[in-house]
Amino acid sequence: MIIMNKKSWLVVIAAALLLFFGAQGASLRQERSNLNAQLAEEMMGNKTIEEGSSSKRIAVLTVEGTIMDHGEGSPLKEPLTYDHKGTLRAIEDLKKDNNVKGLILEVNSPGGGTFESVELYRALRSLKEEKKIPIYVSMKKMAASGGYMISMAGDKIFADTETMTGSIGVIASAYNVKDLMDKYGVKVETFKTGDHKDMLSPYRSVTDEERNMMKDLLNDSYQEFLKIVEEGRHMKEDDVKPLADGRIYSARQAKDKHLIDELGYRKDAIAALKKDYNLEGAKVYQVKPSQVNRLVHFFKRFSLGISLQKLMRGNGLSDDLQAVQTLSKQLGSPRPYYLYGGE
Numbered sequence: 137m138i139i140m141n142k143k144s145w146l147v148v149i150a151a152a153l154l155l156f157f158g159a160q161g162a163s164l165r166q167e168r169s170n171l172n173a174q175l176a177e178e179m180m181g182n183k184t185i186e187e188g189s190s191s192k193r194i195a196v197l198t199v200e201g202t203i204m205d206h207g208e209g210s211p212l213k214e215p216l217t218y219d220h221k222g223t224l225r226a227i228e229d230l231k232k233d234n235n236v237k238g239l240i241l242e243v244n245s246p247g248g249g250t251f252e253s254v255e256l257y258r259a260l261r262s263l264k265e266e267k268k269i270p271i272y273v274s275m276k277k278m279a280a281s282g283g284y285m286i287s288m289a290g291d292k293i294f295a296d297t298e299t300m301t302g303s304i305g306v307i308a309s310a311y312n313v314k315d316l317m318d319k320y321g322v323k324v325e326t327f328k329t330g331d332h333k334d335m336l337s338p339y340r341s342v343t344d345e346e347r348n349m350m351k352d353l354l355n356d357s358y359q360e361f362l363k364i365v366e367e368g369r370h371m372k373e374d375d376v377k378p379l380a381d382g383r384i385y386s387a388r389q390a391k392d393k394h395l396i397d398e399l400g401y402r403k404d405a406i407a408a409l410k411k412d413y414n415l416e417g418a419k420v421y422q423v424k425p426s427q428v429n430r431l432v433h434f435f436k437r438f439s440l441g442i443s444l445q446k447l448m449r450g451n452g453l454s455d456d457l458q459a460v461q462t463l464s465k466q467l468g469s470p471r472p473y474y475l476y477g478g479e
Contacts, residue, residue, distance in 0.1 A: 197223070270412070295400075335350075
C-alpha cells in the first residue's frame with residue numbers, strides 16, 4: 137500500500153491538470169515531463185539529496201550488500217539490503233528518463249555471484265553508453281571483488297580513506313559432509329552417466345582431477361574480471377594481473393596502484409560530477425529500487441541457521457541426519473563467486 141503525503145497529492149493533481157488540458161508547446165511539454173518525473177520520485181519513495189532543477193537531474197543508485205539474486209544461490213551470505221532484480225529495473229527506468237544527466241553509483245558490497253556481478257556491470261555500462269551520461273562511483277566501507285567490478289562502469293572512482301577495495305579474483309566453495317555420514321554408517325547411492333556428474337557433491341571428497349577442472353572453470357571467470365578491469369581503468373593486462381591475486385587494498389593503496397581515482401566521500405563525487413559536466417544547479421536524488429521477497433529470504437536464512445545449530449549441538453542420529461538433509465537442499469549446487477571473504 138502506497139501512502140501519499142500532501143506534497144505527493146499536489147504533484148498528482150498538477151500532472152493530471154496538464155494531461156487534461158493537453159499541454160502543447162515545448163515549454164508546457166517540458167513542464168509536464170518535470171512533473172511526471174517528480175511524481176515518479178514520489179511514488180517510488182525516492183529521496184531528494186540536493187534540491188535543484190528537475191530538467192537536469194543526477195540520480196544516486198546505491199548497491200549495498202552481497203550482489204546476489206535472492207531466488208538462487210547460497211542464503212548464508214545474502215543480506216536483506218540488496219535487490220538484484222529491483223536494481224536492474226531501476227537502471228532500465230533511468231534509461232527512459234530524459235531528465236537524468238548523470239549517475240552517482242554508491243557501492244558498499246563485498247561482491248557476489250559471478251553471473252549477477254557481470255550482469256549488473258553490463259547494465260550500468262549499457263546505461264552509460266545508451267544515454268551518453270557520466271557515471272561517478274562513490275565507494276563506502278567496502279567495494280571488493282564483484283563490488284569493485286561494477287565500479288568499473290564508472291568514469292571516475294572516489295573512495296574514503298577507510299574503504300576496503302580490490303579482491304580481484306574468483307572463489308568457489310563446496311560443503312563436504314562425508315565424515316559425518318561415515319560416522320553413522322550412512323551411504324548415498326548415486327547413479328550417474330559420467331565420472332564427474334556429481335562433482336562437488338557434499339557426499340564425497342573431491343578428486344585431484346576435479347580440483348584441476350575447477351581451477352580451469354574459475355579461470356574463465358577470472359579472465360573476464362581482468363578484461364573488465366583493463367577496460368575500466370585503461371590499463372594493460374601486464375599491469376593488472378600482478379594486482380589481481382585476490383588481495384584487498386586500502387583506498388590509499390588502490391589510488392597508488394591506479395585502481396581508483398580520488399579519495400573522497402559521496403558529496404565530493406557529486407561536486408566533481410557537477411563541475412566536470414556543467415551540471416551546477418541539478419537536482420540530486422536517491423533511486424530506491426523496490427525490495428522484493430525479503431521476508432521469504434529472511435525465513436530461508438533463519439531455517440538454515442537452525443539446521444547448522446543442530447549439527448553443532450549434536451542432538452543424536454535422527455536430528456543430525458535431518459539437519460544434513462535440510463542443508464543439502466538449502467545450500468544448492470556450488471557456484472563461483474566474485475566475493476571477498478569466500479562463500
